[in-house]
Amino acid sequence: MYLLSVITFLPLLGVLGLFLLPESKAKSVKQTALVVSVLTFLVSLLVLFKFDGGSYAFQVSENHPWITQLGISYHLGIDGISLWLVLLTTFLSVIAVACSMKVDNRVRAFMACLLMLESAMLGSFLSLDLVLFFIFFEMTLLPMWLLINIWGGPNKGHAANKFLIYTFAGSIFMLVGIISLGYLQFKTTGKLTFDIVLIQEQVAQGKLWANALQAEPFIFWAFAIALLVKTPAFPFHTWIPDTYAESPIAGPILSSVMVKMGTYGLLRFCLPLFPDALPHQIPYLVTLAVIGIVYGAILAAIQPDMRRVMAYSSLSHMGFVLLGIFSLTKIGMLGGAFQQLNHGITATILFLLIGYLYQRRGTTLFKDFGGIKAQMPIFATLFLIAMLSSLGLPGTNGFVGEFLALLGGFQAAYANQFSMGLIVVAVFGVVLAAVYMLYMFQRVFYGKITQEENKGLLDLTGTEIALAGILVVFIFWGGLAPNTFMRPMENSINATLKMSTAAPGFRPSWSEEYAVEAKKHSAPTTPRLAMNMRIQP
Amino acid sequence: MDKAFHFAIPSIEWAALLPILIVALTGIVTFVVEMFRPKNDNNLIVGISIGGLIVAGFALFMQMEQPSYATAGDLMQRDAFGTAMQWILILGSALTILFSESYLREKRIPFGEFYPLVLWSTVGAMIMATTTSLLMIFLGLEILSVSLYVMAGMSRSEEKSEESALKYFLLGAFASGFLLYGIAFVYGATGSLDLDFVGAIWSHRTEATKPMMLIGLAMMLIGLGFKSSLVPFHQWTPDVYQGSPTNVTAFMATVSKVGAFAALYRVLTAFALMGEYWIPVLTVVAILTMFVGNFAALVQKDVKRILGYSSVANAGYVLIALLAHAKDYRLGNNTIIYFLLSYTLMTAGAFAIVSLVAKNGKEGTRLEDLNGMWRRSPFAAVALLVCMASLIGIPPTAGFVGKFLIFFDALRTDQMLLAIVLALNSVISVYYYLAIARAAFVTDSQESETRMVKMTPGLASVCTICVAGIFGIALFYSPVATFFAAK
């Protein structure tokens, strides 16, 4: 059953297809790209039917040995955490391709970059082998670099390099971490492998770190920093304003998925693999998250450029996600995981709309706008809805995610995991969100029209409305029926939580899903039971 | 043996010797052909050379399954490492020859003698790679170098070319002087030119021999470090790389470097026993090499110069693997072979594409001279992008796997410091590799036609081989590794 491989590599095949077409046939190139992305989305929908939310095991999985000498295997699988991210990726890729039909130079390369990005992101969400993950993780760099560098704004060169070098600098140390993890596994079991299922099995039984406890925090941070850079979290965020401000509009849309690779990685690797180091690092991580929330919001309020506002607002929003994840409470992690999706949707629709404005006016600076509500009422309404979801108004998806994430954080603080003050501040971030969002809305839409060019602005066309409308549907769906999305996650989240907080021997492990299911009903686990777990190849 | 010095004719395993002989003879044949052919049409010569190299490559299969042994009076050592190295060397010179013709023609220096020289100097490298005798290492080194001196000065109308030739020659001779002196001391201590004795002698060393061997090693390190451009013996590298004709530079960067590292590998393996003395030194050298190479490359404007410094940096990376090998003899072999192979592919490809910029006897190798390549010859631009990605180490390219292996070896031999330095340096290196990629693939320029030639079949084939190789040996690492690790 090669479903996941198909999903992952369909876009790459699409790239090959594109290069069979002549550069001159821009129109057909665009259509091909669109078809490919839509096809990928449809195929990815099949996963929904195959997926069984009742278990946290990796499903639909494929496991083939790849580089046997180095213990690298081609292991794909999907669980509650990655399920929605995969669908989000394929879905938003369609949007990204569809919204860049107006590109006119080097179209083939452009579409190729989009599709390559899609493949890479899908791969990193699906891969269960550390090295495989890293490979896909890094494969996103070059296409994004090209997107910014060729089709970007005036300061593109600098922004592109900054993006690539910054993220590369983060991840190269993760590579060191990955390798040392594999080496530890080798030392523990005598068998070299980077398969997280097997590694986590050792972790669960407390064997892996048994004689490397002092190394654990360092390896943990090697992972964490790489992923925090991608997320981005507070001190590592400075690449994102330049990137958003300079890249073509499809860039931020896809990078609003790409940043999820960071939080996803934290959920998938940093929590289950470093349970002993985790508790001591949580306060620092939460502090970073909260600083990110407030700091991002404050800086977003005074940016002169809509896209920069969006950049800092993602810093703020991802802060909520991180807070939820690192609260290490079911509610919080569920909220965090859900907030990932919400941010994906919300940020995308905002970028989409800003993009439409950019296509019409060629600028996104506030000083060039004001009072355009009169010209573009529909646009204004859609923007308003997206904005409300982004500032977490109840009834929109943003509220559910933030509410749960913060509640989880509060619980953790109430249990003295970290200072209560952090949460009090974090909640205030919601107020600040209102500040910068409303201020942006006011500066763009309210008042009299000052610029002559804006007098002639046309409202959205049918297709544009449709494109944005689909996303709006999800805003309310997520807001009014969040269980649709949270139910399938719940088991995986619970498992991840147990993996990262339980004592050695009491930690569940992916390979022992059914044993754990059994344990749930039977008496509480004894260490012996955990130790006796059969190691599956 | 009744009387002294009545040595018997040594037995010679032709299977082991064959590849070297074939290459050498191909050189002679091409030389002869060159004499009797009309000028300005070297395609036949190119054909013969490539053919010869391919045959030599196949000849290597004959020794695939053989065990390790020494032949030709113990002056020639056949083992898996040597075989692998010969393959890489043959690949390197084949790639060089493939794209040379069009380049030399554009540059108006279509010497037919170029090809025999390339082949012979490949022979030199092959000799270095397949011996444990210091004599043969020295000879091979000289065969390699002398022909390189000539080729470096091949473009005689260019002051830069001549200058680079003289620099290379004088410094090279200087360095080989040290190498020889070192060999002399090792010979004095061990009474033999064969590295196999080193270990034995060291294990019962005397007050007299101990310093002789150490200092001898230090001197040999200068000779070999010069060839493989380790700091502080690297300074010729950027200058010579920039001055010499691009195809010669490619040859230097691939064949001569691989040969030098093969020799270094032999020597350090032999001296592994006294690692406690020299491993710290080489660790420092490795760190310096990486940092100097990368930092200096940051501020360069000339593509060939950038690649020169990058080859300095890469020497540092390989040195890590060598150190790992010296610490634990089971490690490092694969890494060195794989890294050098990938490095050959990337570098040869890069220089081949840079050679596009030569037209009508003029050649500009500044970054901005690459602008608009994506318009003039898109495939070359893409190939360059791939090569750069691989040099950076972005997966799924050979460069990534190579770095991965080095990290792995470094960590398995507890050389955390080197691992971290390597990580830092790969970050630094990103900047200038991207600069090249950007110049070729991103920046546009209307008059690129005046500067650049279009793709030629030879060049196209080089690009294809390199791109295919860069992805191939990464995605199919297992078969490749098993192939090279074979006896």
Added chain:
Amino acid sequence: MNGVPLAAYIGLGMIMFTTGVVGVIIRRNPIVIFMCIELMLNSVNLTFLTFARYQMAARSSDALGMQNSLMAGQMMVIFVMAVAAAEVAVGLGIIMAIYRLRDSVDIDELNLLRG
């Protein structure tokens, strides 16, 4: 020639080698530099022959080993001479080529390539 300690020959070799090295560094005339390199090579040859003769590492029991080691030094010297010849041919060729190109061979003027 008994009675002369090994140190004497090696010492002479060192002196010549050092002189050569210093010459390479302090002279501006490439031909002279080249000659200094020849000087280094010759000191090496001297060292080789000395070690060959003195056989400090050899175990006199093993005749064949002694013979091998005696000859190894000599061979090395022969090949060094051959190499030197080839190098001279090429090296002088390069120097002449440069001289043709720019009527001077002062190596301090040869730094187009730097930085």
Added chain:
Amino acid sequence: MNYESIWLVLLFPIVGFLIQAFLGTRIEKMFGRRALGAIAVLPIALSFAVGLMITLSTKGGPEESAKIATFGNWINAANLKIPFEFIVDPLSMTMVLIITGIGALIHLYATGYMSEEKDYARFFTYMNLFIASMLVLVLGANLVLLFVGWEGVGLCSYLLIGFWYKDIANAKAANKAFIVNRIGDWGLTLGLFLIVALLMKTNGMAGDGRFLSYDSMLPALKTGLQQNPGMATAIALLLFVGAAGKSAQFPLYLWLPDAMAGPTPVSALIHAATMVTSGVVLLNRMHIVFEMSPIASAIVCGIGAFTALFAALIAFGQTDIKKVLAYSTVSQLGFMFIACGAGAYWAGMFHVTTHAFFKALLFLGAGAVIHAMGHNQDMRNYGNLRKYLPITFWTMILGTLAICAVGIPGVFGFAGFYSKEAILGGALANTHAQIQGIQVGQIAGWVGLGVAALTSIYMTRLTCLTFLGSEERWRKIPVSHEHDHEDDTHHALDGNHTPKEVSPSMWIPLVVLAILSVGGGFVLANGGAFEKWLYPNELPVLGKISTEPNNIPLALYSTIAAVGGILLGLAFYLKGLPKNQGWNEAEWSPLRRAERDQFGFDRAMTVATVEGGGDIANGLWKWFDVGIVDGIVEGAGKVSGGIGMVLKRWQSGYIRLYALMMLLGFVSFIGYFAFVIKGGH
């Protein structure tokens, strides 16, 4: 009608909202404004009818007075469950009737008032949405649903204040309203979190996971808080922050006066009758928490009393008729909080009800005046309007008497009389709201009495300046500032402008409300009907709450305050605008000027938050983010380049130097070796 059909009440406004949103403009084009107006009013009226029927059916014994109707799940996270559930009990139904009833009237009024506006459909879209969310707020059976409505009404108020968005000032006012409310929500959110965390810790409830649903939460809280009363104070105060934000208590009242930028019906509905009272509703819902914390109650009382006084004083400095009413609203809200603090929760709700009647009336009246006077809101322009606007005049007189709480004790009183009586009585009688023995509650009661007098004065001032006196003022003043909608349909106010009495669609609501303000209090109060209906049995903690302070002749005092205030007012303003309150504000007494400027409070806050915050943010961005955080990143690049340049210089190009370097390297090698050989072995 059965309580489960409560969903109908919610359905109608939502449907109305959807119709207005998607078909509004089309309908307007096809069938004209009257049709659209009718479609806007109808749903509200319908849900009023349904609500009324449900209310009548829920009359009955206290035990089944609270019913929960559940309509499926909303959020299930781990062991926390938040279903869509709605509560039907006296409190919610009271509010439902107020909201839908008064809402319907105001919609009707608005059809007339807004008839000359452009975006007619947009207006009613927002209005219907407001009704819907307000209903969710009061009907939601758990705090999260309350929060949904809470923020929903906030959104609508934001949209309606900014209805005339072309004037950037309105946009700013809208932002201010939303953001200040968010500050309140910050407290409310933390309150919710604290409750959940507490209950999850001390799992003192039937663990069906509905931690925030009133029916399971309140009893659990009672037991849970008895263990640690400190928590009670914390939760109570956090909730009160939320309430203060919505109900415009000091210091969060700031947004309400600016909110008058919205159309007058909006001010009447949202900023007088319904939304601003939701704080009081919240306190009534959560009264158990407050009962358990005297300190919190004391603070509530104190803030309430201070707000009442503060706002009443400010009202004197206002010349804009709507501003006067706005501050009077703030002041009246203060009264309600005094009641809640003192434990007389029913009195608070009672005042909510009566206040809804007369304040809506007053606003609509003011709206009529403004409408007639070409959207000119400055009372100094009015005068002698009773001649032109008789209906408005008489209805507003009644409203004024109601707010002034005029009445003959024991015989008959206007609506405000009974509620204010109850509040002051409750405050003076209570011993609950106290901090270390200081009877904050009773002090608040006395303050309230004084404020009652002030109320009478400034209301009289308003009436006199508007309807009595001479026409001279607006006869000869130039055109003053106005809302500028493009293609301004309002003929500006100038000398030969003749105000016309408003159309029936606008005066019918006035009359209805007038009747309510006159008789409403009498009906609801007689025999303590309202109290019995709202709190059939004693409070769980405080037990019986008396509103008759013994040995204080409250009725006498308050009557004196009310009547005296009115007489005083007449004495001052009967003959029209006094010299020292005219256009030349330099002649004003310093006190009045201070009152006009809200004693500098608003300005101070603006400087502190908007400007100060802006500076801080800019500093943070330019200096810290770009300078340091990013500076380190960029700096790393620059440093590397610098090192590169150094190495570049080292690469001198001189053969001899290269040789020298090689020699140097070699010498250091053997130097090291010499060292090692000497050193080791």
Added chain:
Amino acid sequence: MNQSIGGVAITPELLLFGAVAGAATLCAIGVVAFNNAIRSALCLVVNFFLLAFLYFTLNAEMLGITQVVVYTGAIMVLFLFVIMLLNLGGLSLLVERRDPKKYLGILLGCGMFVLLGSQLLPQLVSVNAKTLDPEMAKFGGPEAIGRTLFTTYVYPFEAVSILLLIGIVGSIMLAKRRI
């Protein structure tokens, strides 16, 4: 005469060696020191002669002869030839300007010498030449060398042929008229 310095007996051989070595050293220094390239070359020639003599003292007769033939006979002639060919006042007297790197070079040279000497020589003072039986003593003779060169060392011998070929081709390439 058998007094000794530092444990080394002063023998006639030693004195002779001392004389030759001194001369050789002077010549070597002369090569570096003379400004005039021709003088340097001549010094080098003398130096080579003296080395040849020393080879004889080490019983390497064959190599001594080769040294004279190859070096002084061929290589140095080539040198002189080139020097003459390019002979100009300017070239033959490239006046050394006094610059720091010169002194630094000399300093480092001395440093190297001191280090090498201090590390290697002391242990070698006591080492004396092995006494070889007559068979062995013929190791420097043409026969021994011939036999060895064409048996054990045939492989490098062939390799050198390629090297010389390169030398020839290379010098042609560098010298021939442009095409």
